[in-house]
Amino acid sequence: MMKQSIVYMFHAIGSDNELLGSDPHYSFSLDKFEQFIRQCGGCGSLKDSISGGADKNIITFDDGHISNFKAAQIIKDTNGGTADFFINPNTVSTPNFLSWSQLQEMNGMGMSIQSHSLDHLYLSDMTMDEQRRQLEVSKKTIEDKLGLEVTILAPPGGRFNKDTIQLCHELGYKHLSVSEPGKWSSSYISKRVAVYQNTDVEELLGCNKILSPYLISQILKYRITGIAKSVFGNRSYDLIRSKILGGSL
Ligand SMILES: [Zn+2]
Numbered sequence: 349m350m351k352q353s354i355v356y357m358f359h360a361i362g363s364d365n366e367l368l369g370s371d372p373h374y375s376f377s378l379d380k381f382e383q384f385i386r387q388c389g390g391c392g393s394l395k396d397s398i399s400g401g402a403d404k405n406i407i408t409f410d411d412g413h414i415s416n417f418k419a420a421q422i423i424k425d426t427n428g429g430t431a432d433f434f435i436n437p438n439t440v441s442t443p444n445f446l447s448w449s450q451l452q453e454m455n456g457m458g459m460s461i462q463s464h465s466l467d468h469l470y471l472s473d474m475t476m477d478e479q480r481r482q483l484e485v486s487k488k489t490i491e492d493k494l495g496l497e498v499t500i501l502a503p504p505g506g507r508f509n510k511d512t513i514q515l516c517h518e519l520g521y522k523h524l525s526v527s528e529p530g531k532w533s534s535s536y537i538s539k540r541v542a543v544y545q546n547t548d549v550e551e552l553l554g555c556n557k558i559l560s561p562y563l564i565s566q567i568l569k570y571r572i573t574g575i576a577k578s579v580f581g582n583r584s585y586d587l588i589r590s591k592i593l594g595g596s597l
């Protein structure tokens with residue numbers, strides 16, 4: 349059987365005023381993050397895993413929140429590991445987000461810096477040309493600013509369609525990382541496990557087991573909300589979600 353990995357999807361790391369500009373629902377405390385990195389037995393990036401053997405634990409961060417700089421240091425200092433950071437060039441160096449110089453430093457630490465599109469808008473709501481711009485300009489901007497190759501796209505909100513996959517191939521993305529929960533072995537699209545504010549470290553560590561209650565509940569939840577998205581459309585779905593969860597978007 350092909351080796352399976354868990355691709356974890358983190359956002360901001362920290363608490364209270366460290367979380368400005370992020371969705372608190374998706375944040376994870378610094379204590380819990382340090383504990384997880386210490387206990388996970390090593391971690392790697394999708395970037396390394398798609399070119400070599402898959403790591404058991406793959407760590408990714410979406411949105412480029414400023415707290416991700418500290419997270420990168422923890423990963424490097426604790427187990428010498430690495431991770432992927434999906435960023436939006438149009439929010440880089442704005443308040444509460446990583447700056448280009450921090451990203452350059454993270455690149456020097458061995459971190460993988462990748463595209464989360466240009467503006468953090470839903471790709472599935474766009475025309476082909478608009479999507480092309482989001483994918484092409486974000487890739488080129490990161491490459492020009494940091495002098496590295498962008499090989500992975502994570503669509504904002506996990507929303508993508510057939511056009512996205514076609515454009516990824518056309519524009520030289522070697523991999524697409526989405527928000528559907530599940531394990532990943534070697535396919536072009538990786539599913540991920542979302543980490544929430546109330547997630548326990550034990551739940552994350554248990555994801556590698558054959559039957560992980562945390563992963564199973566995410567898959568069930570995704571199926572239910574997936575139906576909600578197709579019935580209500582992205583915008584009204586987000587309004588309903590924010591009313592239920594009280595989080596920002
Ligand atoms: Zn995002």
